[in-house]
Amino acid sequence: MQFIRKYLSSAWHTLFGDPVRAFGIVSLVLLLALAVTPTKEHFSEWHGYQRNYLSLIRDRGDAVSMRRRFEPGIHQIWMPALGVVDRCTTCHVGLNEASLADEHQQPFRKHPAIPHPVEGFGCVICHGGQGAATTVSEAHFSERDGEAPILPTRYIEAGCGQCHQNEMAGTPQLNLGRTMLTRYGCVRCHSITRPDGSKLMPTDHPPSLIHIADKTSREWIYSWLKDPQAYAATTTMPNYKLSDQDASDISAYLVSSSKPQPGDTAAVDVKTASAGKAGNPAAKPAANPADGASLYGQSYCSSCHAVQNAAGNVVGGNVGPELTRIGNKVKPEWLNAWLNNPRIYDVTTPMPHYRFTPQQIATLSDYLHSKSDADYGANVQLAAATPQQIARGRRLIIDGGCAACHEINGVQTPQNFAPDLSNIGSKPLAQIAFLPGMQHTVSTYIVSKIRQPRAFGGAVKMPQFALSNAQTDALTTALLAQTARSRTIPDTLRVAATADTNYQPAGHAGKLMTELACFSCHRINGRGGDMAPDLTYEGSSVQRQWLTDFLKNPNTLRPSLIRRMPRFNLSDSDNKELTDYMLAVYQTPTVDPDTAPSATNPAQVVEQGRQLFYSKFACQSCHIVDTKTDKGYIGPTLTHVGSRLTPAWTYAWLKDPQALRPGTTEPNQKMSDDDARAVTAFLMSLKGTAGIGAKQ
């Protein structure tokens, strides 16, 4: 003790005994203390990167100008409105250096060209991560409270989806994911709210099961429930991994609760037992088996329905259900009634009422029934259902949430059946129960949950969806775009979703258009499908006689298309009704018939138009006017265009095609008024029957 005190006092004396020495020592300590911060900075991670950057650009040809643009120190992009404090550019120094395009080493790559400059938006808005951090581990990989690792490149389109609620050409993955959310029934159980407060609404059409027994058998329902994809590979119905007993009990309840509705085959049989109407097997007209396939083809069933071919490829549209094994599913009398008029069984179906003749119905019905698989459901034998089974089936239906999609007698549609996913993309990591060995990111969690929902414990009700890896990625991207941040973004930056309108044409024509399901393929006034042309301005576009003839027999306009308008066997009065309505209502104010060129023109104007058509504008690269010489195969054939389109529409179209139909592929050729008038005159001279225009 004594010794230590003696030592300390001698040390004190040595250091501070002399005032000059004391001053020197204190100064030295102060100097060292002041040196701490610069030293730390010198050895900080970001400083190392900036040094590496300088040595990287040293040997480049434009080193001098690049070094001039380089600013040492911490860089920061601060945008209070967006809540952005990004220091990423401290290490990612060369983001805007065009000549670093060939540089593959991070953090020095040039940022690929995107519409948003980094100065205006920062980085974390799209990429996630911690913008204020200045070390790689904190900025990219932090899993601390309220922080999350950056978004993997695989799902980067989720970044776009936070502001852009609309469909964009540059984000196919996000678009597919959003379509799937509404098409695969996700939003029927999970509610998803967009930042503007609107909800994602389902676009699928799950069948009502209130009279399912009219359509199919309990055995088929059993096999279907056990494995929907075994019946139809492309169905959106997920697999609930039901036990034999569960599937048997659910099918028992569905069949026993099924009640015949007005118009069902059971009812038709009783009422019209003696009538020769289609749908009554007693008076079935003779089917023509040889015509089945061609009638299926002529009716363009494959535009909406897919069938698996011999090579195992599923070919056809996905609007209606796949028909590969339809013969295993539906009862013959139901199929007859359905083909006769699908709207009797299901008033909301997207299937058109074709107005087939009884013989056509018999032919088509036999053809469809031949599409069956003898092995499918061959071993299914179900004993008659007991009341206990039926009661248990109902409980399983309630527990499984079946009624979230399907209308079922005696079961209410559940509300908020599954967790809300509006903010799933920014779900705090601490709230997620990761499986052992799983990477701790929201994206891995979502992917695993979609791939194997039941791996997260026996109590999880979510079924197994049959999705490809690309579909899973797309869905994950769309879900990752649902973040809390997207709700704090200023309205001015937000791009709203383009929702379908609920446009409904009026009167008898409107009823006809509903029956023919025009909106399943055509878009009018912002409602409808995109398989066929938008008809919003069809009335300004076409001539009366042509429209009447087309509705009677829709021979194709574009020979290279495989999806075409089917023939609906309309009566003459219905045809006239529809033609009148379309010509009167679907008009655009921008096409003015009064100032348009006339339909008949002097020969020299027609000849001038012909020369412009062939030489200056080279329209023959896409269109056919003379079937002998022209081969253009992209736009519609114009051999009869003079009897199809109105002169006013043709003129306006030549002046600016996109103004009349946004997104159409025909380029705007900047035609002068005179040129457009001459070409219109030439086109109007093409009546098909009267030879090839003014060729002679």
Next chain:
Amino acid sequence: MMKRVTPRTLRSSACLALLAVVVLAGCKHPGQSTTALKPTATGAAIVETSGGHQLGSTGTELKDPLIVQVNDEQGTAVAGALVEFQSPAGVTFEPATMLTDASGQATTAVTLGSIAGRYQLAASTAGKSKPVALDIVETALGYQQRVGSILADKYCTRCHDPESSAERVSNYDNLETKPHPFTDSNTLNKMTDADLTAIIQYGGPALHRSALMPPYGKTLTLAEVRALIAYTRALADPPYQPAGTVYAHK
């Protein structure tokens, strides 16, 4: 003195740790799979069945799986041969090593790296005396190039791509003056970005070429035209090198 050393030692130990992790991770994966996969046969050649020369978005899985086939000297498929897929950093295979199936084929799902450009992948198998390998090329498109590819599908490829498909009939053969396919790099690489912009915006006559190429200047925005050019450049083989750019020399 201590103060100066600490960060450096920390850094170097961190580097060492990182290196150890990388090495361990690098060892672990093939180590596991090779012990699990016991090849029952060896082949003499490895050929590409399908899945090469695809275009995908950066960081995403290619649409079609990569399928290679292992053959013996007679060209017969060999089942049970060990195939290993290798790639530059960033590309992942699922799975990366596998045995060929009964038809001698090995199928893997390829996820591209996050950098746009061409990726040279390799598939190799043991072979009788020495390993045999096969080179496969895939291309990753960045945002701008992907926008270009979508625009090209809509406006360009009907004429510029001679291949017809069932869904889409090519117009190439119908044209008197044949358009240059986007893969015709001998021609396109000689054209500058300004040339391409002019011909897209003002049509063929802008460069004294055929009027069958219409002008798209009033239909497409300048950004869209640039995206189209970026896409055609991404397809170039050999790669396009703009004149005047100075490249770093190592």
